[in-house]
Amino acid sequence: TSTSVAIVGGGPAGLMLSHLLALAGIESVVVEIRTRQQIEETHRAGILEQDSVRLLVESGVSDRVLRDGDEHEGIELAFGGGLHRVDFRALVGASCQLYPQTEVFTDLADAHAREGREVRFGVSDVTVHDVGTDRPAVFFTDADGTHHELRCDYLVGADGSRSTCRGAVPEASRAQYFREYPFAWFGILCEAPASAPELIYNHSERGFALISQRTPALQRMYFQCDPATDVADWPDDRIWEELQTRLQANGHTLHEGAITSTSVLPFRSFVQEPMRHGRLVLAGDAAHTVPPTGAKGLNLALADVRVLAEELERAIVRKDPSALDDYSVRALRRVWKAQHFSYWMTTMLHTLPEASPFDVRRQVGELTTLVGSTAGSSYLAEGYTGWPTAR
Ligand code: DHB
Numbered sequence: 001t002s003t004s005v006a007i008v009g010g011g012p013a014g015l016m017l018s019h020l021l022a023l024a025g026i027e028s029v030v031v032e033i034r035t036r037q038q039i040e041e042t043h044r045a046g047i048l049e050q051d052s053v054r055l056l057v058e059s060g061v062s063d064r065v066l067r068d069g070d071e072h073e074g075i076e077l078a079f080g081g082g083l084h085r086v087d088f089r090a091l092v093g094a095s096c097q098l099y100p101q102t103e104v105f106t107d108l109a110d111a112h113a114r115e116g117r118e119v120r121f122g123v124s125d126v127t128v129h130d131v132g133t134d135r136p137a138v139f140f141t142d143a144d145g146t147h148h149e150l151r152c153d154y155l156v157g158a159d160g161s162r163s164t165c166r167g168a169v170p171e172a173s174r175a176q177y178f179r180e181y182p183f184a185w186f187g188i189l190c191e192a193p194a195s196a197p198e199l200i201y202n203h204s205e206r207g208f209a210l211i212s213q214r215t216p217a218l219q220r221m222y223f224q225c226d227p228a229t230d231v232a233d234w235p236d237d238r239i240w241e242e243l244q245t246r247l248q249a250n251g252h253t254l255h256e257g258a259i260t261s262t263s264v265l266p267f268r269s270f271v272q273e274p275m276r277h278g279r280l281v282l283a284g285d286a287a288h289t290v291p292p293t294g295a296k297g298l299n300l301a302l303a304d305v306r307v308l309a310e311e312l313e314r315a316i317v318r319k320d321p322s323a324l325d326d327y328s329v330r331a332l333r334r335v336w337k338a339q340h341f342s343y344w345m346t347t348m349l350h351t352l353p354e355a356s357p358f359d360v361r362r363q364v365g366e367l368t369t370l371v372g373s374t375a376g377s378s379y380l381a382e383g384y385t386g387w388p389t390a391r
Contacts, residue, residue: 004028006029011158012298022117043263046099046295047099048097048299051388065103070099071097072096075201086371126140133278138155155281166286173277185222195254202250203250205249207350210293223243283304283308304331349363
């Protein structure tokens with residue numbers, strides 16, 4: 001079989017791309033090794049930039065984000081004994097939306113089902129071939145055990161941080177940039193009322209904590225931990241004591257409740273350049289990973305595919321594959337801005353294992369400067385709510 005664009009990966013990046021291509025009259029097939037249910041059960045971040053919200057609504061995926069999401073016009077930075085609000089609306093006239101990534105995925109999967117488009121979940125043995133030629137291919141085995149060879153004009157690797165497609169680019173044709181961090185996040189979901197109306201990014205000598213929400217009765221919280229942490233060593237009491245101690249350092253108390261999920265999230269920064277090789281392009285986590293502070297991962301993936309859909313349309317309609325070079329250049333500009341933003345939010349708020357009292361006080365100095373400066377706060381507000389997409 002064959003198609004115009006074969007997309008490896010049916011997460012938000014792959015499904016949004018396929019949706020945008022369909023709107024432009026371009027045929028695509030999505031293959032995904034996980035089942036729809038497996039993806040829906042994986043907890044991810046929960047903050048959408050303004051343009052991510054607009055993309056979902058204006059492309060006709062769903063307007064559920066406007067009804068079921070929660071608009072946030074600012075965040076609280078907690079440090080030095082108190083809470084300090086950063087007012088996005090007042091600073092940059094923008095807001096973001098609390099709407100979990102799993103809901104974005106559900107909206108996209110529903111849109112594809114509604115339109116009867118080809119998305120193959122739960123496939124196995126996915127391999128990519130002939131990426132340096134005019135007719136690349138994806139081989140896979142479907143859920144019934146049938147082997148398929150899918151030929152295409154363009155191949156998109158939207159297959160996440162453990163991407164197979166990324167590895168199909170010869171070493172001599174790509175560069176990889178890494179940064180590791182000596183900490184991770186311990187994430188929980190708990191059945192409790194919200195502890196604050198907005199997100200709290202909490203700095204403390206004992207380490208960072210983030211207070212987020214999901215629904216009026218379900219909350220999402222994280223605290224900085226050692227990457228080797230085993231969730232089995234953390235009964236509910238110990239988790240609550242750690243979270244309360246960190247928040248109480250800044251005079252805030254959390255509403256506690258039954259913890260229904262625990263996990264440890266790794267931290268790293270990664271970019272592979274360029275995001276194009278021959279007729280293979282990479283999008284989302286397949287090309288880059290950001291640490292979670294600031295919730296840029298999903299937003300960056302959606303920004304990639306918005307640009308990619310435009311450039312693929314140019315490549316296909318004008319039969320000019322060089323449009324894909326423009327994709328890589330345009331996408332990478334934003335990727336590196338987001339890499340910096342995520343790195344900056346991370347290093348400003350987390351405590352290094354070897355941090356001295358000087359280091360902790362210097363961070364409080366930085367945070368004090370930030371909230372006391374319209375220029376400083378506006379930089380945070382712009383980055384958090386999302387930069388506009390430039391040509
Ligand atoms: C959430 C996660 C983040 O990494 C972040 O910066 C803000 C919110 C969340 O899961 O709600």
